[in-house]
Amino acid sequence: MKIQQFKINETGLNRFFGSLEAKILDILWNGPEMSIKDVKQKLDQEKSTNFNTVMTVMNRLVDKGVLVKRTEKRSSMFKPLFSKEEFLQTQSKELTKDLMDEFGPLAVNHMLDALDEADPVLIEKLEQKIKQLKEK
């Protein structure tokens, strides 16, 4: 799977996926392997959703390599190919790299600004890192 876009006006998983895709993924990440019906029932708690709609989107996620499908006798079971943590790890790394490649000093400066309100622990980490870099 290769994520294509990072959406600026969204938050969380909606930055990487469509709205329904994101909801479905979140359900699968916060539960066991599920059938389409299972997922639909979860979705219905918030808003009634057509079975076929859920199926189509889930199958597309399989095509994209986000979900894996295991076909049982009567109902297929779906689960994510990777954990939410792995996903966020991968994406944040990719995006950070892209940002550095694309903007370099600009990005670092903005990061510094952002650090004004950041966790002191992060600042400590940064300090350590700089020491380490200077020793080279």
Next chain:
Amino acid sequence: MKIQQFKINETGLNRFFGSLEAKILDILWNGPEMSIKDVKQKLDQEKSTNFNTVMTVMNRLVDKGVLVKRTEKRSSMFKPLFSKEEFLQTQSKELTKDLMDEFGPLAVNHMLDALDEADPVLIEKLEQKIKQLKEK
């Protein structure tokens, strides 16, 4: 104007705009106010492009608030509403902020990794910043 997407598999302006949009913007950012014809001629140096295609895309950029159009007697003149520097400044800031908001410590850690290969000047800047933060 509000950029919606940051494309991961592209580079430069193509991360924010369509391919033709990006080419046109780049031309307008590296030259004076131009007519559609002027832009088309520039584009033709690389690849012949239909006049109407150029016009449509340029007008869409006006609609989006990226270009401004000044209608003359026979031909309208176009120029960007902001400079490339301003644009990159804004976008890198927005993206950095989003990255920090979305990933927090993860993003900082990745940034630190990226710093391994970074300009020593950046590292120096970082060090200054950290000193400053610690004094608070």
Next chain:
DNA sequence: CGTTTAAACTACACTATGTAGTGTGAGGTG
């Protein structure tokens, strides 16, 4: 006037996403 040409209007293609109708087939039950 008529010719040229820029601009407007309109349209179609392609992709991604959300939505949903119809068809099909496997299994259980009377």
Next chain:
DNA sequence: CACCTCACACTACATAGTGTAGTTTAAACG
């Protein structure tokens, strides 16, 4: 065995963004 249910497959349509380009309109200039 016939039938019915239900999960899945197949297909289709809508919307939005982008690239492309044909047709029509209108303005300037010889």
